[in-house]
Amino acid sequence: MAVLKNKIELKNVSKVYETRDKQVEVLNNLSFEVHENEFLVLLGPGRCGKTVLLNILANLEKQTSGTIEFAGRRPKMGDLGMVFQKYALFPWKTVMGNVEMSQKLKGVDKKVRQEKAQEYINLVGLKGFENSLPKQLSGGMKQRVGIARAYASESDILLLDEPFGALDAQTRYQMEDEIIKIWEKNKKTIIFVTNNVEEALYLGDRILLLSSRPAEIKKEYVVDLPRPRSYTDKAFLEYRNEIVDNTDLDI
Ligand SMILES: Nc1ncnc2c1ncn2[C@@H]1O[C@H](COP(=O)(O)OP(=O)(O)O)[C@@H](O)[C@H]1O
Ligand SMILES: [Mg+2]
Structure with missing residues (x-):
């Protein structure tokens, strides 16, 4: 198998907000890579720090510590x-x-x-x-x-922050199909955030399972299922059950 060159590499990224009376730890020591043209899903419970992480990747906010490299260079704001x-x-x-x-x-x-x-x-x-x-x-x-x-x-990199979260189930399934079709036609590196296990499994080449706040990477799943996937496929359900057993999500 071809080795994909790393597009994005995070090393020990943490984020702490200083409020008037306390420190709020949001991201705890995140290290991971995102490969070129990969569909990566970040799956984590509400308020765990997913949006903060995307904002840091988009350069809209700065991490407290740790480094982020984009194929060697940091993109300018608005490049993603x-x-x-x-x-x-x-x-x-x-x-x-x-x-x-x-x-x-x-x-x-x-x-x-x-x-x-x-x-x-x-x-x-x-x-x-x-x-x-x-x-x-x-x-x-x-x-x-x-x-x-x-x-x-x-941009070569798309960041999608729970883009289908507000949609009814029917429309959401349709949009999941469409984003995959669009991505298969026109490959880009996608980082897709969700709190929905089935959505993560339907979409991701790989899933990083995040803990509740402060977000840490609990587990990585390489989703070895052919596309198009089916919510009712036996292998799909086996992945689902395994993730559910490991998750802090409210299910
Ligand atoms: N500017 C800020 N100052 C203090 N706390 C913040 C700030 N922005 C976000 N947080 C806290 O970070 C946590 C994670 O928020 P967020 O990334 O929006 O969660 P989600 O995983 O639902 O996207 C929340 O508990 C939120 O209160
Ligand atoms: Mg959010």
Whole structure:
């Protein structure tokens, strides 16, 4: 098997917040690697520090100690595509306006950036909705805009923070299928955060199971299941039961 070069390497990353009267330890000594074009899932209970970790990876916050290397160099702020827990779309901008935003900020020519944006709008199944405003879209459609926008940032690394957490189960299953289809068509390194065991197993090449706060890596699972996966497959359920036995998640 080919050895993938490491895209991201964290060594002993910790985060402590100093509040007026106490220290809040959020991340405890995290060391792991993320491989090029891997779909990595971070699975952990609520409030364990998942969003803080993604914000640190996105360079929106600084770790208290430890190092992070991105194939040797740290990306500039805005170099990573991020999909947030809540939609975080610009409400006054159309679908096209939202998706083309990062390229517009980089000063890319209008025709070039809109052609690119159109490709990703098509890829997430929103052809025909280019001129719609976010408020005219369903939750699932808004989250697709977020994914298209992250893809259109042309970043090699996407960070997705519980992107389907607010969706109803039916839409969520659909979106899980779609993100995999999009990723298989257009491989990128994805770091996907969830508190849902089935979602983690359905999506991940690899799962890092995090403890409750302060987040530590409890266990790593290399998910050796063919795609497309099935929630009811015997091997899937065996993985699920093993993770559930090891987890701090409320199930
Ligand atoms: N700026 C901050 N100051 C103090 N505590 C914080 C700050 N940001 C986050 N925290 C704490 O870090 C913990 C983890 O938060 P978060 O990463 O949002 O959890 P989740 O795993 O649900 O995404 C929470 O207990 C939160 O209160
Ligand atoms: Mg969070």
